[in-house]
Amino acid sequence: MATVDVPDVSMRTPPAPATPLGGALRLLDYWLIAYKRTWKGSVITSFVTPFLYILAMGVLLGGFVTSDPSRLDGATSYLAYVAPGMVATQAMTTVFGEVTYPVMGMVKWQKIYFSMHATPLGVKDIIVAHLAFVMFRVLTTCAVFIAILAPFGVFESVWGTLVAVLVQLLLGLAFATPIYAFACGLEDESSFSLIFRLGMIPLTLFSGTFFPISNLGSVMEAIAKVTPLWQGVDLTRMLVLGRVDGSWAVAHVAYLAVLAALGWWWAVRRLDRRLVQ
């Protein structure tokens, strides 16, 4: 006990980060280390599951579906029709998984956010870093998914497909910011199962992933068109099939960007209220 070296407390620390991006960079190592311990599990869920889906729904079930390309938004086969829809849906499900329970863990169970906020880091730094990690997950998951699909010959346009990868980030962000905001202010997790059952699953089934929304009838079709997932599915599909409708594409991008921005504003408010009391 007598030979304990007391740490030297004389050297000063760097100043607080000037921008949320600078703050988020300081959190990079946390997210890298955290990912290192979970990546194996995430490989199974993110890469293997979509592969099974494409095999079952696209190839095996789709083998029974023959339809005029004009009724499949220009896709030459059912597999080619369903592939972009599944990519976009995969972006959405990845986001749902990443910003519900994990966010609650950070504010309620492990309180890691509180430890981050005890340092010079602020609420925006914390959100930017966490969402950047979610976007990394969306990017890697969708990129690999697209790589798995490419050999099936379902993508008509190479450039369109590359742009479609970026579209998944926008779509992911449009879902991530509002759900993040919702999750970070929650006191208990029981509402998560509600948004999975009443949000994620109906969106997956009825937003043009598996069949054209024109099949829904005019009222349901109008509702489907205002869902963010359909916006993303339609945009992804027109890009990979090389049949881009300029004004629709701009509308989709604008819709998703506005949703992401509103979600960001709400997330900052909600997390601030949670951490700063």
Next chain:
Amino acid sequence: MISAHGLRKSFGDFEAVRGIDVEVRKGVAFGFLGPNGAGKSSTMRMICCVSPATGGELRILGLDPATQGPEIRARIGVCPQEDTLDTELNVRENLYVYGRYFGLPRRVVRERIDELLDFVQLTEKAEAKVEDLSGGMKRRLTIARSLVNRPELLVLDEPTTGLDPQARHVIWDRLFRLKQQGVTLLLTTHYMDEAEQLCDELVVMDHGLIVARGAPLDLITEHSSREVAELRFGVGEHDALASKVEDLAERVEVLPDRLLLYSDDGEAVLEAVHNRGLRPVASLVRRSTLEDVFLRLTGRTLVD
């Protein structure tokens, strides 16, 4: 280091802190003593710049928490009441990521980790997962973590609550060494022995107000006698017996389970009690402590 004037904090209609004045000078160990709900933690959160003051003035290191929170947080260390460690990371990783939050270069953080692990005696546990650590080890890790930015001011919210006596002594020893290094310590506690051990100055809080302040010994001299005779009688007898002994001491305090007789000579009081034919089930004479001060000032014990 810290100056507060008329500092207040409300949550809706509830006033947690109702106007306190505090001055903490560089290099001292300053304590906030009080029972649960006295407003200690709310005050700490304001000082740590994670909770805006409702009213009054607060300056930390000469800076304003309302506008310069991140600048202040860069220069202070915080050991919260609940360990906010990442239980799935190992000990070293917890320190590493925390050091990076301060913008310290990777190399510097790595160097400091070894030094800090040694200081809190966790070198052998460096690669252990946090979930596998004991409560005392976790608290030591949290203290090590709070030192990674080499803070000028270290804030500890109930640093030894829930720990066994041995673990508490190790922590007290480490805090004492830090104090000798010139680190200003600010701690809350509801243990009078902790406050007496560590604090140069302290304030006693109750219901959001400061009810006494000073050095521990001065507070005891000022508000209590030198010694206390504790008498335990049968259940329910204490109230009735108080009147039979009240002339023997400067002051008598009736607790549910015992009588406290305040006097400069406890043994003499005890003898006088026996001479009156009273036979307590148990009795002891001890020095006055901060607990007595608190009891005198608030009529309640600290652990209320």
